Amino acid sequence: MALEIKRKEGESASAFLYRFTKKMQQTGILKESKKRRYVKRNINKNKRREAAIYRDDKKKEVIKARKMGLM
Numbered sequence: 001m002a003l004e005i006k007r008k009e010g011e012s013a014s015a016f017l018y019r020f021t022k023k024m025q026q027t028g029i030l031k032e033s034k035k036r037r038y039v040k041r042n043i044n045k046n047k048r049r050e051a052a053i054y055r056d057d058k059k060k061e062v063i064k065a066r067k068m069g070l071m
Contacts, residue, residue, distance in 0.1 A: 003027055 005023055007016045024030050043051075065071045 003029060 003023060005016075005020050011019075062071065
């Protein structure tokens with residue numbers, strides 16, 4: 001995506017900057033670049049499985065503690 005904005009004759013720097021920022025927001029270039037800034041790595045299958053087991057165990061501990069009146 002390319003955005004080309006030229007300064008109009010007699011246009012002040014602040015007016016040009018305002019017009020430029022408005023165009024940037026409308027095109028969505030800035031939003032897209034921020035989204036691509038950090039790439040989230042995929043977690044392998046074993047890590048996901050271990051995390052799910054851990055969450056399940058913790059959930060069971062909380063339920064047990066609530067039944068015993070500890071929470």
